[in-house]
Amino acid sequence: MMAVPLMDEALKAELRALYRRADRHYHGLGHIDELLRLAGDHRAALADPEAVEAAIWFHDAIYDSRRNDNEEKSAALAADRLADRTDAQRLRRITDMIEATARHVVPDIADEAARGDAALFLDMDLAILGAQAEIFDAYERAIRLEYAWVDDTAWRAGRGAVLRSFLSRPRIFHTELFRQSHEARARDNLSRSLAALAIREA
Incomplete structure (x- = not known):
């Protein structure tokens, strides 16, 4: 039996619909596409590129500029949609990365390789600052x-x-x-x- 992929086309389609909302002037598909491009460029430096890809897809899934809990809600959506696709420890690493975009501080993840992935993910998310x-x-x-x-x-x-x-x-x-x-x-x-x-x- 083949393992269920973290991100299949049906799930991506669901998320694309959120990123296409009219109020997404920056936090839309263009931002996601750029992060996926960067993740591809630096794939060899990532310990778990599929987990980083999932974090990219979900990290701005919930976005309302009037609220301050977008990252928490985006992480909760990821936890719900990915719960049956991976183990609990890996899922926690993904949600930790998503929640870390609130302050852009590397989360306290015990695994050194996972911390490295989180650091690179956060840097890719802020790459626009150095454009x-x-x-x-x-x-x-x-x-x-x-x-x-x-x-x-x-x-x-x-x-x-x-x-x-x-x-x-x-x-x-x-x-x-x-x-x-x-x-x-x-x-x-x-x-x-x-x-x-x-x-x-x-």
Whole structure:
């Protein structure tokens, strides 16, 4: 008897429908496709690439910019849909990765290889911060659209706090791979975006 795959086409179709919602200006299929591309590029560095793929598919499945429990709800959806497809320990690693996207801190997973997968997954999720300036700027505009219900004053304060929180970290990225390739540009992008917020405020 063949093992049930973690992610089959029926499950992907269910998730694609969620990512195609009209309010998904950034957290949509384009983001998922980019993460799957990155996971493919770095597949050799992953101990469990299928688990990382599942985390990618589910990590923004539930997304409402007015709520602060999206990651928890996305992890719960993954736990429900994947419960009969893998063992409990592996499923917990997947849900830990999903929940870790709330603060982008590597979860406390005992297994070193699984921690490495989580670190690389989180870095791939933040790769947009270290993208070329025009791509990062398009990302910032898309995030603003997802928070269109927030007035400009509150947006500048809230978004500014998020950008400063990343800049205040000793390292934005967890892996040496992404620190080498993305860290410097991410700091440039974040600083430039903060300056733009301040100009609009003035």
